[in-house]
Amino acid sequence: MPTSGHVGNHDDEEGDHPTVRVQTIDELHSLQRKRSAPSTPRGNAQPASSLNLSEEERSKMQLESISASLASLTRGSGPKVVRGDPAARRFEGSRHAHAQRPAVTPTIAVSDSALKFTHVLYNLSPAELYEQAIKYEKGSFITSTGALATLSGAKTGRCPRDKRVVKDELTESELWWGKGSPNIEMDEHSFMVNRERAVDYLNSLDKVFVNDQFLNWDLENRIKVRIVSARAYHSLFMHNMCIRPTPEELEDFGTPDFTIYNAGQFPCNRYTHYMTSSTSIDLNLARKEMVILGTQYAGEMKKGLFSVMHYLMPKRQILSLHSGCNMGKAGDVALFFGLSGTGKTTLSTDHNRYLIGDDEHCWSETGVSNIEGGCYAKCIDLSRENEPDIWNAIKFGTVVENVVFDEHFREVDYADRSVTENTRAAYPIEYIPNVKLPCVGPHPKNVILLACDAFGVLPPVSKLSLSQTMYHFISGYTALVAGTEEGIKEPQATFSACFGAAFIMLHPTKYAAMLSEKMQNNGATGWLVNTGWSGGSYGTGSRIKLSYTRKIIDAIHSGDLLNAEYKKTEIFGLEIPTEVDGVNSEILDPENTWSDKQAYKETLLKLAGLFKNNFETFTDYQIGDSNNLTQEILAAGPIID
Numbered sequence: 001m002p003t004s005g006h007v008g009n010h011d012d013e014e015g016d017h018p019t020v021r022v023q024t025i026d027e028l029h030s031l032q033r034k035r036s037a038p039s040t041p042r043g044n045a046q047p048a049s050s051l052n053l054s055e056e057e058r059s060k061m062q063l064e065s066i067s068a069s070l071a072s073l074t075r076g077s078g079p080k081v082v083r084g085d086p087a088a089r090r091f092e093g094s095r096h097a098h099a100q101r102p103a104v105t106p107t108i109a110v111s112d113s114a115l116k117f118t119h120v121l122y123n124l125s126p127a128e129l130y131e132q133a134i135k136y137e138k139g140s141f142i143t144s145t146g147a148l149a150t151l152s153g154a155k156t157g158r159c160p161r162d163k164r165v166v167k168d169e170l171t172e173s174e175l176w177w178g179k180g181s182p183n184i185e186m187d188e189h190s191f192m193v194n195r196e197r198a199v200d201y202l203n204s205l206d207k208v209f210v211n212d213q214f215l216n217w218d219l220e221n222r223i224k225v226r227i228v229s230a231r232a233y234h235s236l237f238m239h240n241m242c243i244r245p246t247p248e249e250l251e252d253f254g255t256p257d258f259t260i261y262n263a264g265q266f267p268c269n270r271y272t273h274y275m276t277s278s279t280s281i282d283l284n285l286a287r288k289e290m291v292i293l294g295t296q297y298a299g300e301m302k303k304g305l306f307s308v309m310h311y312l313m314p315k316r317q318i319l320s321l322h323s324g325c326n327m328g329k330a331g332d333v334a335l336f337f338g339l340s341g342t343g344k345t346t347l348s349t350d351h352n353r354y355l356i357g358d359d360e361h362c363w364s365e366t367g368v369s370n371i372e373g374g375c376y377a378k379c380i381d382l383s384r385e386n387e388p389d390i391w392n393a394i395k396f397g398t399v400v401e402n403v404v405f406d407e408h409f410r411e412v413d414y415a416d417r418s419v420t421e422n423t424r425a426a427y428p429i430e431y432i433p434n435v436k437l438p439c440v441g442p443h444p445k446n447v448i449l450l451a452c453d454a455f456g457v458l459p460p461v462s463k464l465s466l467s468q469t470m471y472h473f474i475s476g477y478t479a480l481v482a483g484t485e486e487g488i489k490e491p492q493a494t495f496s497a498c499f500g501a502a503f504i505m506l507h508p509t510k511y512a513a514m515l516s517e518k519m520q521n522n523g524a525t526g527w528l529v530n531t532g533w534s535g536g537s538y539g540t541g542s543r544i545k546l547s548y549t550r551k552i553i554d555a556i557h558s559g560d561l562l563n564a565e566y567k568k569t570e571i572f573g574l575e576i577p578t579e580v581d582g583v584n585s586e587i588l589d590p591e592n593t594w595s596d597k598q599a600y601k602e603t604l605l606k607l608a609g610l611f612k613n614n615f616e617t618f619t620d621y622q623i624g625d626s627n628n629l630t631q632e633i634l635a636a637g638p639i640i641d
């Protein structure tokens, strides 16, 4: 009971609890927040801060740099950029927040767009990005495990046919153009038209997200990237996928080495030369810029930057690899090459080994390094039993794309294909418990080529000679089932040079020559692992059990398979083991698993023919310095007589 009129006596009523010393509710709310910045855990590699600037000078430089990034090149000046959410009240906010003043004021207002502010949400944290997504982006929800569920819109996968690369004097001679190449040309002028379109679109918005981050855990070859985007989903995706700077690194960030303008909600148009649809992903190596129009699929950003690395790294004698990578307790490193859906992410995420990365790596004179700071796992039919580490990584901070969940409990149904078959989860690499930080390792001991052979004729595992490894690396084979429709469909063979033709920029033989040299110098062994069908093609047979594939991979890692007993297969001439610990020996020779032997032989010959046909394009090229290797590689393919 209140006994006196003194305000302070409320304390007595509630015992000894101290009261908050504020005058207003706003003040109370401001006490909740103090400043900090998110970053990627570094392990022991931590470069120190070098510049000595005041906080105010730094903030001003940052905003000037962002304004320069967002500048219209036809109007000449950058927009007036201010930090923070336009929806937040002016001068309200955390105790240490800067007052919101424009950093750069253009001298003459040449258009309405020059009169308005562009609000910049700079390197927001996952929590802040969740709030932005949930408030402003339709289709954003928190799942029962705390992940952010988003929709990528009409495009639920990459659009390789809409990728364009600026052909100028330099790139004309340096890059791979023409048949089989992923580099479809555009000219500088058309690039500028699309760049201006993206910049104008971004500047017309209330706010844009800016991420300043790094690529490549090899500190000597680290690349600074800036991603300007319109959606919190895109900003969180890249926050997870690129390497997150420490607060000190961010202070010294300066000018990025490469910038992405993601205006994915806004289309390009066919009046622009070289455009064939309303989607365009444009790469300009001279300007160090990429423009995205007409697709919101976030994977375009990650794989777009990978293309850039496939250009920059080989120039430094570093091999860029579309592969997963992990390391055993004894320091033995394995690479997992393979096209989409063949098992790079699944098999590099191995509870008994240290994860270096799931998708993009560099192999330099000193060893391997991950390019990224996160993983991008397929979630279709994901199960806790088969893939516990990926399952557990889908928690607060993780972006799940295009998954279906129940309305009330928000439990994700990983078997649901209503939106797409290509459902995805993007999470920071440290969400995998046995990650190797920093994400670097010594030279690889095993190079595992993954093929998901839906024809069901490739053996579950074969040991390869160096020339066979090169033959299969250049071929880059996989065959997935054609679609998700009911009924039996012909498997669709895909050949993608270097297991990543969509991302390489130079001729495949350049990467192949480097791989061959590195494997030889470091005594690495090549393996071909079929993660696809057994006992018949798709429709008759079934996919090889993940638990079997894991046993096979274990035997490669442990060295058991190196010295096992082998026999040679006909046609492909592959060395196959007669026994693998924990695997039914029957299945090691695919012929055993087909009840119709005639059908097996026909299918095998058919696939061999497809390999031969595909390799025709490469027969005119020399690989490496001598013609010998080239001849050996040609002889290492299937032999049909």
Ligand SMILES: Nc1ncnc2c1ncn2[C@@H]1O[C@H](COP(=O)(O)OP(=O)(O)O)[C@@H](O)[C@H]1O
Binding pocket: 338, 339, 340, 341, 342, 343, 344, 345, 346, 347, 358, 377, 378, 379, 380, 531, 532, 543, 544, 545, 546, 547, 549
């Ligand atoms: N035997 C197997 N080996 C590897 N993956 C398998 C196997 N059987 C089924 N899968 C499934 O295939 C998919 C492989 O995809 P993923 O690892 O994401 O490929 P990538 O990273 O190469 O694109 C996963 O959904 C995995 O669960």
Ligand SMILES: C=C(OP(=O)(O)O)C(=O)O
Binding pocket: 157, 158, 299, 303, 339, 340, 341, 345, 359, 376
């Ligand atoms: C991100 C991708 O890679 P992957 O399927 O190889 O994991 C992709 O192909 O869009």
Ligand SMILES: [Ca+2]
Binding pocket: 322, 339, 340, 344, 359
């Ligand atoms: Ca990939």
Ligand SMILES: [Mn+2]
Binding pocket: 344, 345, 358, 359, 376, 377, 378
């Ligand atoms: Mn993957």
